[in-house]
Amino acid sequence: MAPKEASIMEGPGAGEESLGVTNGKIGMWTFLVMDAMTFAGLLAGYARLRWTPDSLWPFPIEAFGVIGIQLTAFNTFILICSSVAMVHVLAEQMRGNMDRAEKWLMATIAGGLIFLGIQAFEWTHLIIDKFHLLMDAGYNQNFPATFYLLTGFHGAHVAIGVIYNTILLMGMRSGKVTEEHTSTTEIAGLYWHFVDLVWILVFTFVYLI
Amino acid sequence: MKEITAKGYLSPLTEEAKTNKLVYLKEWLCSTDAKRIGVLYLAFALVMGIFGGILSLLIRTELAQHGSQIFDPSFYNALPGMHATAMIFFFIIPAFTGIGNFVVPIQVGAPDMAFPKLNLAAFWILPPAALVTFMGFFLNSLPEFGWTAYPPLSNNVYSGMWGADFWVLGLILVGVSSTMAAINFLATVFNMRCKGMKMFQLPLFTWSVVVTSFLILAATPVLTSALLMLTFERLFPGVFHFFNPAGGGDPILYQHLFWFYSHPAVYIMILPGFGVISEVVSTFSRKHIFGYVLMAWSMIAIAVLGFVVWAHHMFTTGIALEARVGFMFLTMLIAVPTGIKIFSWLATMWGGSIKFDTPMLFAVGFIAMFTIGGLSGVVLASVPVDIQLHDTYYVVAHIHYVLVAGSMMTIFAGAYYWYPKITGKMYNEFWGKIHFWLTAIFINVTFFLQHWMGMKGMPRRYYDYDPQFEWANTISSLGSAALFAASLIFVVNMVWSWKSGEDADENHWYGDGVNLEWLIETPPNHHNFHEPPEWKPIIRQHVSPDQPGGLWHAKD
Numbered sequence: 001m002a003p004k005e006a007s008i009m010e011g012p013g014a015g016e017e018s019l020g021v022t023n024g025k026i027g028m029w030t031f032l033v034m035d036a037m038t039f040a041g042l043l044a045g046y047a048r049l050r051w052t053p054d055s056l057w058p059f060p061i062e063a064f065g066v067i068g069i070q071l072t073a074f075n076t077f078i079l080i081c082s083s084v085a086m087v088h089v090l091a092e093q094m095r096g097n098m099d100r101a102e103k104w105l106m107a108t109i110a111g112g113l114i115f116l117g118i119q120a121f122e123w124t125h126l127i128i129d130k131f132h133l134l135m136d137a138g139y140n141q142n143f144p145a146t147f148y149l150l151t152g153f154h155g156a157h158v159a160i161g162v163i164y165n166t167i168l169l170m171g172m173r174s175g176k177v178t179e180e181h182t183s184t185t186e187i188a189g190l191y192w193h194f195v196d197l198v199w200i201l202v203f204t205f206v207y208l209i
Numbered sequence: 210m211k212e213i214t215a216k217g218y219l220s221p222l223t224e225e226a227k228t229n230k231l232v233y234l235k236e237w238l239c240s241t242d243a244k245r246i247g248v249l250y251l252a253f254a255l256v257m258g259i260f261g262g263i264l265s266l267l268i269r270t271e272l273a274q275h276g277s278q279i280f281d282p283s284f285y286n287a288l289p290g291m292h293a294t295a296m297i298f299f300f301i302i303p304a305f306t307g308i309g310n311f312v313v314p315i316q317v318g319a320p321d322m323a324f325p326k327l328n329l330a331a332f333w334i335l336p337p338a339a340l341v342t343f344m345g346f347f348l349n350s351l352p353e354f355g356w357t358a359y360p361p362l363s364n365n366v367y368s369g370m371w372g373a374d375f376w377v378l379g380l381i382l383v384g385v386s387s388t389m390a391a392i393n394f395l396a397t398v399f400n401m402r403c404k405g406m407k408m409f410q411l412p413l414f415t416w417s418v419v420v421t422s423f424l425i426l427a428a429t430p431v432l433t434s435a436l437l438m439l440t441f442e443r444l445f446p447g448v449f450h451f452f453n454p455a456g457g458g459d460p461i462l463y464q465h466l467f468w469f470y471s472h473p474a475v476y477i478m479i480l481p482g483f484g485v486i487s488e489v490v491s492t493f494s495r496k497h498i499f500g501y502v503l504m505a506w507s508m509i510a511i512a513v514l515g516f517v518v519w520a521h522h523m524f525t526t527g528i529a530l531e532a533r534v535g536f537m538f539l540t541m542l543i544a545v546p547t548g549i550k551i552f553s554w555l556a557t558m559w560g561g562s563i564k565f566d567t568p569m570l571f572a573v574g575f576i577a578m579f580t581i582g583g584l585s586g587v588v589l590a591s592v593p594v595d596i597q598l599h600d601t602y603y604v605v606a607h608i609h610y611v612l613v614a615g616s617m618m619t620i621f622a623g624a625y626y627w628y629p630k631i632t633g634k635m636y637n638e639f640w641g642k643i644h645f646w647l648t649a650i651f652i653n654v655t656f657f658l659q660h661w662m663g664m665k666g667m668p669r670r671y672y673d674y675d676p677q678f679e680w681a682n683t684i685s686s687l688g689s690a691a692l693f694a695a696s697l698i699f700v701v702n703m704v705w706s707w708k709s710g711e712d713a714d715e716n717h718w719y720g721d722g723v724n725l726e727w728l729i730e731t732p733p734n735h736h737n738f739h740e741p742p743e744w745k746p747i748i749r750q751h752v753s754p755d756q757p758g759g760l761w762h763a764k765d
Contacts, residue, residue, distance in 0.1 A: 012321050016741065017402035023323040026396040034388050034426045041434030041466055056455060067493045140457035145449040148439065202250060 022183045028190045035157075036080050039198050042153060043205060045147045047120040051082045063134060063143065068122070071206050075118045076203050079158075082111025083196040086165075086189045098172060105169050108192065112162040119155050123148075150202050157195045164188055216484055216633060218244045225674045242323035243310045246332050246664075248631065250307025251334060251624070252298050255700065262693050264288055269655075271467060271672070273686035275679045282607035284671045287351035289670050291343065294356050294376070298383045299339050301612065304620045306390050308621060309418045311393060311631060315726040318403025318744055320736040323396035331389035335380055342379025345372025352376045353694065357467060358439065360452035360460050363442045374443060374687030377436050384429045384436075391429075392423035398551045405744035406663065412495050412724045413491075413504055416482025420508045423479070424515065430469030430491075435488045461526055462724035468519035478514045479506055479579075482619025483550055486572045489626050492721050493569035494561025500553045501749035507546035514543045525593045533592045540590035547583055551576060557751065564719065567641035571622035575614065582610030585660065600670075603663025611655045613692075618648065627635055628703070629713030633732040636706040640698055647695035654688030723747065 014023060050057045060069060085107040092101040131144045168188050171177035177184055211222075212227050226233040268288045271278050279422065280288075306394055314322055320716070322328045345351035354363040358377070361367060397419065398411070398419050411419075441449040442458075451455020452463045486522045492629035498504055518529060520536040554576055585607040589595050598604065621644075658681040663669075667678050711721050714720075716727040725742060 012319070012325065012401065014325060015317070015406075016399040016404035018400040023396045023400050026400050027324060027392050029421075030426055031388075032390045034392070037427050038434050041431035041469070042437075045434065045438060045462055045466060046430075048453065048465070049457070049459060052459065081749050092247060107622055112497045137724050141448075141450050142457045143243070145441070145456075149438065149449070153437075176437035198419075 005063050005084070017136070022187075024183060025190070028187045032190065032194050034178050034196070035062045035194065038071060039201070041149055041154070043201065047203060049146060053203050056138065057142055058139045059136055061209070063130070063147075064126075064207065065130075068126075068130075070125075071118065071122060071154050072203065072207050075115055075122075076199060078111050078118070079115050079196050079199055083193050085111060086192045090182060090189055093179055093182055095186050098179055101185075102169060102172050105165060105172065109162055109165050109169065112158050112192075114167065115154060115158055116162070118159075119151065120172070123151075147206060150206060154195070154199055154202050161192050164191060215732075217730060218242055218735050219633070219732055220705055222735075236765040239329070239453055241321070241329050242315050243322040243325065243328060244733060244737075247310030247312075247329050249295035249309045249311060249332055249547070250303050250335075252365035253332075254304035254307060254620075255703075257295055257303070258297035258696075259340060259700070261292055261340070262696060264292040265689060266294060266693055269686040269689040270293060272674070272681060272682050274683065275676045276460045276673060283353060284351070285672045286670075287345065287709060290352060290355040290358075291345075294342060294380070295357070296343070296612070297474065298380065301478045301616045302383075302387055302483050303335060305418075305421070305478075305616075306387070308620075308623045308627065309394060309414075309481065310390075312726055313415050313418050314397055314401070315729065315733060315737050316724050317398055317401060318725055318738065318742045319397055320738065322393050323401055324393050325707065327389055329392050331386045331393065334386035334389070338379050338382035338386060340379075341382060344375035344379070348372050348375075357464075357471075358436075358764050359467075360463050362437065363439060364453065365441075365446050368443075368465045373385055374440065379445070381433055381436050381440075384433045387425050388429050394418050394422040395426070401671040403738075403742045403744055405746055407746065408750065409505070410503060410744060410746050411505075412484075412500070413487035413498060414481070414484035415710050416505045416649040417480045417482075417487075417508055420512045421477050422479045424477050424512050427516070428470045428477070431466055432474075435470070436467035436519075439463065439464075456665050461523070461528070464523050464526060465512065465519070468522045469516075472519040472522065472734050473512070473515045474512055475608075475611065478616045479619075480511065481506065482575070482616050483645035483717070485619045485623035485626065486554060488724070489568045489572040490557050490717050492626075492723075493564050493566060493572070494558045495563075495719075496561040497720055497747075497749055498553065499556035499559075499751045500549070501751070502555055503549055507549040510546040511543060514546070518543065519589055521595070523609050525599045530592075537590055537592050540585060541587055544583065551583075553578055566625075566718070567636075567638060567645055568626035570642065570645040571625065571648075572619050573624065574645065578610060578618070578649070578652060580613035582607060585610060598663055600668055600669045601663035602659040602669055603708075605669050606656050606659035606663060612631050613656065614652050615635070618652075621645075621648070624699075624703070627720075627726070628706070629717040630726055630733070632707045632710070633713055634706050634710030635713045636702050636710060636718070640702045644695055644698045644702065647691065647698070650698075651688045651692040651695060655685050655692055656688075660686055 014021075020025065049055065064072070068148060085104050087099050088104040089108060092098070096123065100136070126144075126147075134143065135141060138207060168177060168185065213230075213233055215221075221227045221233050222236055223232070224235050225604070233388050240246065267280070268285070271280055271285050271288075298593050303562050308663045310322065310328065314320070348371055350372035352358070352368055352373035354368050354369060354373070358373075363373065368383070398415055402411075438449070438451045441452055442453065443564050450458040452458045452459065517538055520532060521540045524533050524536075537762060554572075557575075565573075565615045585603070589598060589604065589607055625636060625641055628634075662681050663676070714730050715721050715729070717731065718727075722728075725744065728742075729738060
């Protein structure tokens with residue numbers, strides 16, 4: 001049998017008995033469960049290393065300084081704004097206003113890029129000026145190790161998200177993604193919101209507590 | 210050149226492929242048809258299974274007699290880990306993924322998997338991943354830390370070999386592949402069922418794949434994160450000290466993360482087997498499965514409990530006694546849902562019209578011998594006993610009763626059961642039965658004495674042992690050689706029958722198959738069904754014959 005309403009965008013369609021959403025959305029949700037567990041593994045490792053007696057773990061304020069935390073808080077704000085922009089992409093697409101959708105999508109991508117830029121600046125600064133002082137002071141060497149692993153792994157997610165959203169933008173530009181393909185945007189949005197959500201966890205664990 | 214006349218999904222898609230074998234081969238290797246990908250998975254698993262079997266033969270040859278036999282100790286040290294890796298990640302899991310790929314879309318009444326291209330990609334990650342994982346064989350630098358890769362043994366100081374880095378990378382790739390397959394299965398089963406196929410109308414094999422996919426989804430990434438940490442620590446030893454106490458790390462952390470995956474992994478390796486057995490027992494007893502709903506829920510219970518028992522692998526690492534006792538009771542609790550399954554299979558057979566074809570023989574053999582493995586698991590779960598038996602051959606015996614008598618025999622049962630559907634041919638029943646009897650006998654010859662060795666204190670993974678164990682080891686080694694030879698019968702039977710077997714019927718097993726795969730032609734067509742099927746809900750639960758739905762195949 002030919003799959004129902006099959007198109008290049010969506011592959012085989014949903015069956016008669018389904019959860020009432022596209023296959024792609026279930027795929028993304030289940031992927032996110034997997035991704036969440038990867039972060040859970042890393043965060044559990046972080047927690048275990050940090051919250052043991054005599055772990056010699058620096059407080060965030062010692063490690064990053066007030067300005068450092070504020071910078072990252074600002075970065076968090078940027079990422080949340082980018083997430084909000086992604087919501088607008090979908091809303092405009094549903095209204096059939098593809099021009100505006102594209103603009104919001106560009107704002108989303110810009111948010112991701114700014115986030116990455118600030119993170120790159122922060123990493124450079126910490127590597128050159130900051131962390132070796134901490135090590136000299138005898139703090140746990142796993143503080144920078146976990147810091148780079150967690151923020152780096154998340155940063156890779158942001159980078160992939162930026163690429164993902166750029167591909168979506170190219171699809172909209174070339175007319176392959178039209179106002180009917182809301183689920184394509186919605187699935188990209190799921191990923192982008194997830195990246196945002198995970199960052200809030202990472203930020204809380206690494207910079208706030 | 211002779212024209213290819215295969216039927217169904219085996220038939221060439223283009224005119225060119227009909228006469229040109231290379232084009233036909235390319236069509237197979239690039240196919241997005243779940244059935245073809247399933248066959249690719251099975252073929253890959255077969256090759257890797259033979260490879261893993263040869264590795265186990267090497268181990269047993271070295272251990273056949275006391276003293277040093279053929280290898281130097283460092284090569285021997287690498288063998289158990291390589292054997293385990295080959296069997297777990299490249300034989301058992303791909304074999305079940307292969308069967309699932311073929312059967313699940315048909316059983317739910319879908320034309321294909323939800324993401325056909327992802328499906329193909331997931332498969333094609335595997336062969337390169339195998340190459341990367343076993344790169345140590347080519348570089349002559351095999352990792353010698355077993356499949357568990359515990360630091361500090363696995364860090365760059367004690368295992369500086371390149372092969373170890375490749376091994377870790379390979380395992381991460383395999384994890385990616387199996388999570389991709391899991392995502393695909395879940396989307397297919399949740400979203401692509403045909404009309405009337407409610408969740409509690411699903412065949413139990415499909416149910417088992419659903420539960421397994423959730424396990425893969427939640428457990429595998431934790432192994433990935435542990436391996437990522439290990440890789441960083443190995444590659445940048447001056448910066449990362451996650452598992453190194455000298456740098457403020459904690460080696461036990463690795464074990465926690467590792468077993469958080471690797472305990473559920475044993476359920477990833479056995480739950481699809483449970484599903485296969487449910488199908489086989491029900492078909493060959495000509496009865497609906499006893500306690501269908503409970504069979505589904507008991508799998509879910511095993512999956513949930515499987516996530517909260519990991520530390521029973523770590524009773525001797527010095528974790529708190531309170532934690533150990535808690536994990537001990539949780540571990541023992543798993544025997545309850547597993548017992549439900551065992552007794553449900555027995556009750557399904559009870560009063561049934563049983564036919565002992567090869568799949569059924571394997572199913573019954575599985576039930577008997579897997580129970581031994583399950584019971585020795587309860588023994589090991591007990592903290593004081595485990596402290597005594599930890600890292601002895603008792604553990605080896607336990608895991609092999611669960612994985613060889615469990616997973617491997619269920620893979621054989623599934624392969625024989627669906628063989629007529631997959632190939633359109635019938636395998637040789639006589640040699641199938643010979644294969645079963647040799648397998649059943651030599652599993653016990655190989656592994657039963659290992660319980661005794663373990664109780665007497667023979668450590669696992671060692672190059673040499675106390676002379677008092679020699680006679681038992683010799684018997685075990687002979688048994689393993691015979692077991693391997695018996696498996697070759699299977700390989701020959703499968704390959705030969707595909708070429709020269711008799712044609713199989715649509716509903717080959719006496720017309721007793723009730724699920725959708727038995728209601729379509731053999732072998733199935735490219736899109737499984739000519740038009741969207743409609744599933745008339747049946748009473749899955751076994752009820753007494755005078756009740757409605759109590760009779761097998763009661764058609765209105």
